[in-house]
Amino acid sequence: METILTHPVWGPVILVAVFAVASVLGYIIIKKVPSLLHTPLMSGMNALSGVTVLGALIAGAVCFKNGQTVLMLVALLAAALAMINVAGGFAVTHKMLRMFNKKGKEGEK
Amino acid sequence: MPDILFYILSAVLSALVLVGLSMQSKVKSAVAGNLVCVGVMGLAILLTLFKQNALLNYRLWIAMAVGAIVGLIWAKKVKMIEMPQTVALLNGIGGLASAFVGSIELIKAESSVFANVTAALALVVGAITFTGSLIAALKLARKIDSRPKKFKGHSFVSALLLIACLAGVVLAGFGWNIVSLIVCAIAALLFGWLFAMRVGGADMPVAISLLNSLSGVAGAIAGMAISNVLLVAVGGIVGSSGLLLTQIMCRAMNRHLFDILLGKTVKVDKPAEKKEDVPAEPEPEPEPEPAFSLKDAKNVIIVPGYGMALSQAQHKVKELCDKLEQNGATVRFAIHPVAGRMPGHMNVLLAEADVDYEHLYELDAINDDFKNCDAVVVVGASDVMNPAAREAEGTPIYGMPILNVDQAPQVIVCNFDLKPGYAGVENPLYSRKHGLRLLLGDAKDSLDTLLAEL
Numbered sequence: 117m118e119t120i121l122t123h124p125v126w127g128p129v130i131l132v133a134v135f136a137v138a139s140v141l142g143y144i145i146i147k148k149v150p151s152l153l154h155t156p157l158m159s160g161m162n163a164l165s166g167v168t169v170l171g172a173l174i175a176g177a178v179c180f181k182n183g184q185t186v187l188m189l190v191a192l193l194a195a196a197l198a199m200i201n202v203a204g205g206f207a208v209t210h211k212m213l214r215m216f217n218k219k220g221k222e223g224e225k
Numbered sequence: 226m227p228d229i230l231f232y233i234l235s236a237v238l239s240a241l242v243l244v245g246l247s248m249q250s251k252v253k254s255a256v257a258g259n260l261v262c263v264g265v266m267g268l269a270i271l272l273t274l275f276k277q278n279a280l281l282n283y284r285l286w287i288a289m290a291v292g293a294i295v296g297l298i299w300a301k302k303v304k305m306i307e308m309p310q311t312v313a314l315l316n317g318i319g320g321l322a323s324a325f326v327g328s329i330e331l332i333k334a335e336s337s338v339f340a341n342v343t344a345a346l347a348l349v350v351g352a353i354t355f356t357g358s359l360i361a362a363l364k365l366a367r368k369i370d371s372r373p374k375k376f377k378g379h380s381f382v383s384a385l386l387l388i389a390c391l392a393g394v395v396l397a398g399f400g401w402n403i404v405s406l407i408v409c410a411i412a413a414l415l416f417g418w419l420f421a422m423r424v425g426g427a428d429m430p431v432a433i434s435l436l437n438s439l440s441g442v443a444g445a446i447a448g449m450a451i452s453n454v455l456l457v458a459v460g461g462i463v464g465s466s467g468l469l470l471t472q473i474m475c476r477a478m479n480r481h482l483f484d485i486l487l488g489k490t491v492k493v494d495k496p497a498e499k500k501e502d503v504p505a506e507p508e509p510e511p512e513p514e515p516a517f518s519l520k521d522a523k524n525v526i527i528v529p530g531y532g533m534a535l536s537q538a539q540h541k542v543k544e545l546c547d548k549l550e551q552n553g554a555t556v557r558f559a560i561h562p563v564a565g566r567m568p569g570h571m572n573v574l575l576a577e578a579d580v581d582y583e584h585l586y587e588l589d590a591i592n593d594d595f596k597n598c599d600a601v602v603v604v605g606a607s608d609v610m611n612p613a614a615r616e617a618e619g620t621p622i623y624g625m626p627i628l629n630v631d632q633a634p635q636v637i638v639c640n641f642d643l644k645p646g647y648a649g650v651e652n653p654l655y656s657r658k659h660g661l662r663l664l665l666g667d668a669k670d671s672l673d674t675l676l677a678e679l
Contacts, residue, residue, distance in 0.1 A: 192285070
């Protein structure tokens with residue numbers, strides 16, 4: 117599959133640029149989070165780092181097409197591990213944030 | 226799907242992640258913000274599967290379902306006190322996944338030099354994150370000794386391993402992918418292990434923040450290896466935010482990141498650090514003569530520390546807070562940025578005990594009020610209120626921002642003992658003549674004593 121991202125020069129340039137821009141934007145936005153919410157923020161970020169599941173899925177799909185069974189199994193394992201990170205991280209974050217919100221919503225249990 | 230559409234959708238999803246995160250800067254909108262991130266993740270998965278024509282590949286769905294179920298059950302069972310090690314462990318698992326993705330790309334070996342090099346890098350960073358987080362989690366869970374462990378030549382071996390990692394990455398650039406895979410995997414796993422072994426318990430907030438950042442970077446690099454913009458963008462956001470938290474923690478502890486990574490705890494061989502470990506028998510302390518009681522206090526500030534978490538005293542603290550409020554007192558909590566074992570740890574514990582978050586104040590917001598309050602109750606904290614940070618030049622905590630507890634007219638200290646805290650610096654506050662009441666032993670019992678007097 118030929119796309120601009122697999123171009124030998126432009127691909128790396130664009131990818132590194134995306135990384136840099138995302139880092140700077142993330143930095144600016146996260147600076148505003150008060151230390152009160154740092155633990156949930158961290159576990160939320162942690163869940164997001166499980167985004168590597170996308171990589172595992174792509175690898176899995178490609179290996180499946182190519183009939184590389186062993187590699188596909190590794191990819192499936194990676195996808196499962198990443199999903200533990202994603203689901204666990206988001207659920208734990210949710211749990212903590214709801215705790216902070218308990219006050220305002222009395223009666224709701 | 227045309228590529229351009231995919232890029233646009235990736236950009237929209239990345240922007241939505243940023244929206245979700247910025248919503249997490251307010252308590253009110255934070256739950257929704259988290260849900261936005263969940264939604265983005267779901268859409269990102271669908272988009273990826275669609276682009277790969279793999280929406281109907283049930284194998285992928287089964288793998289994801291298994292992971293998700295394990296994650297959800299785990300999250301349901303976890304207690305607030307276990308949060309630091311849980312986050313560390315989840316983080317390590319994410320790192321391992323990135324390492325696998327990198328390995329697969331290396332083995333397939335059908336791509337450009339850039340793809341090979343980034344695949345090896347993803348493997349290295351992911352593997353370091355994995356073992357590093359694993360050791361950090363074990364230390365936080367007290368399954369292994371939380372003191373820094375160093376051996377002769379620790380730095381030398383670490384440096385060698387790091388060079389080996391780099392060499393492995395370079396090898397991938399020359400197409401020696403399998404050699405690279407083996408070298409990178411072994412060197413990086415060992416490096417992560419050595420790195421985390423020499424970080425001490427109280428430096429963990431810094432270490433987990435850094436590892437969190439690394440796991441994001443690992444994801445981003447894996448994204449570069451497979452030319453996926455979305456993965457790169459989200460990984461970059463996580464990486465920079467982890468770095469930001471690391472920076473905040475370092476500043477609040479007055480430590481240099483480098484010292485922590487090198488395991489430079491001040492006075493490692495002093496028994497001072499015992500306090501961090503399972504407490505020994507408390508020394509019998511003569512009951513102090515009828516001292517200041519909280520009965521008449523109208524303006525009270527509570528300073529919680531890791532000792533409160535250790536003794537699980539947060540519910541007792543809440544009880545005390547309620548009793549005082551019934552007495553007509555205002556109660557506020559002063560939270561030092563590095564109190565506890567991860568950023569914001571105290572806030573979560575107190576929220577668990579139903580303390581209203583509006584009562585929780587950051588250091589800068591409350592520090593000028595200590596001199597005007599009636600009494601301060603310290604629960605299991607030492608270094609964060611050690612006046613030596615202000616006066617004793619040359620001590621390791623000199624210059625560290627502290628809570629001005631010493632300016633309060635009455636201080637009640639519910640600590641386990643009077644040994645110096647993690648930093649190993651004696652706290653001159655304990656020897657002041659007036660307005661000090663020491664309740665040593667388990668914080669829960671000390672709080673009971675205070676409650677009984679109300």
